[in-house]
Amino acid sequence: MKKQIEQLVWAALQRLAANGVIPQEAVSAPKIERTRDPKHGDFATNTAMMLAKPARKNPRELAQALLEALPASDLLERCDIAGPGFINFTLTTTAYHRLIPTILAKSHAYGRSDLGDGKRVQVEFVSANPTGPLHVGHGRGAAYGSVVADLLEAVGFNVHREYYVNDAGRQMDILATSIWLRYLELCDETLTFPANGYKGDYVWDIAATLHRDHGEAYKQSAEAVFDGIPADEPDGGDKEVHIDALINQAKRLLGDNRYRYVFELGLNTILDDIRDDLSLFGVNYDEWYSERSLTESGAVNKAIERLRASNRLYEKEGALWFRSTDFGDEKDRVVVRDNGQTTYFASDIAYHIDKLERGFDRVIDVWGADHHGYIPRVKAALQALGDDPSKLDVLLVQFAILYRGGEKVQMSTRSGRFVTLRALRKEVGADAARFFYVMRKCEQHMDFDLDLAKSESNDNPVYYVQYAHARICSVFQQAAEQRILFESDPKAVNYARLNESHEQSLLTSLAKYPEILETAALNEEPHQLTHYLRELANDFHTYYNAHKFLIDDAELRNARLHLILATRQVVRNGLNLLGVSAPGKM
């Protein structure tokens, strides 16, 4: 509907420009918006006020000229000039009534568009290190990223969903070593577990698998393992030095093959768990991209060589630095450490080059807000290599801070004290969790009150929206049970009978849906959709309380039933995009 008005105003502007009323160069796409107050009609534009200055005319006069140039349309009931020069458009009720059969015909496709023109967009999200189960912080990125991806797809982008698997690097070595030490404990060895090791129960589980499958084939005495290892932090040492020494010891004592086996066992077990967890959360990927593959394919070295060739690298204190300050970063960054190992940043450069080489028109990274300092250096690297950094958009998701009993819940993967996404899902359900997560703008800090989320109270807006859907289903259930006749052809219904104000506001809300999808998708703001659904549900519940649908007047009954059928379709479409179920019964 909005688009149609836009086209009308655009045509009028062209006509005025052709007649020399306004300068051609001042003409731009008119801004049409929904009015807040129904007294102002359905849509309004401030175009006349915007053009008043370049046209050297009084805004109201210009508005009048614009109205006279407006092509005729059966969409419009009337157009008025109001206030300082607004033009208000009031649509005919038939325009709204026509919406019902349109929605029912389009069904699940109602609201979708081809705005994105099939452009290829990659959305990378979650990408948590596979060193432990996902926790509730990852959950927000998962819900947000997947809804953004779905929204973009709904407005016509070709979307590729990707998880970057950090399957190389020191954290993974720490995990492998932690598993092995727990395994030794299962072999009745007595040892002091390192302060910096992974202490979660899942580490015990993986160690138990190793013990069950291989008995004591991986056993070494605790004395041998800790021989010559510098002190841990509680004993006055450095925990980082301590754990690094233990990693080296594990590699030496186990040998390459056996160490690799433990490492892979840990990686695969946890990755499987993450895959399973996300899939049960309604989050699915097109690709799981391995960090290690970048090293193995030589992509990391190639990226470093390219930087070297473009003269952006220098050596200092034994390390190799990238001069990111040339591109606005605060300080230069290391790509190869003094011990010869490439940094995580080096892999990330290679990864982002690879993303652009794969031909995406746009690349979206969903990161935790703690990574914000990381953006300039990645963009700097892309720029240094002649890529277009504006193709990369990084969306930062603020942490969800958990509260339990009014107290902040401390989280740390390493210590094993965290609330997993899996636990949250089991407690509050995937529907409520997803809805909650995307209810807030991503850059907004979020207080996630576990007690509130756990209590299945009616405070939870997801129930409110789902209830609207279930209620409509229930009406049709009743109609069937009472053998009430229902005209099955939406085109054979007399919608002119819908003249209650409740019906009008419900129709207005239904008409807004495509507009909401568009702005929610283009601004990467899923919360707009959750708010919209709440309003739509509110319109329906109000209507439900004010009027009865299963009435004797067959003509009116059919009109009303089709209206709520269309409403159900839109509620269902919206919930579906959020990855939330639309139950037929509650």
Added chain:
RNA sequence: GUCCCAGUAGCUCAGUAGGAUAGAGCGUCUCCCUCCUAAGGAGAAAGUCGGGGGUUCGAAUCCUCUCUGGGACGCCA
């Protein structure tokens, strides 16, 4: 110290590519089930949009200064 985010009703938050009288939910206070699910609805009270300047026909929205809170600033990943 530098950077990022936030500050709107008692609480949690929408609204910000400038638009008409700033909106919801929760909480509080009144009402509504012989009626398609009361997990609902109707109504009321509640605001110096952190503060000061500026830009203009018009500012919660843009600029500037300032106050307050949260976070980030490794040859970690």
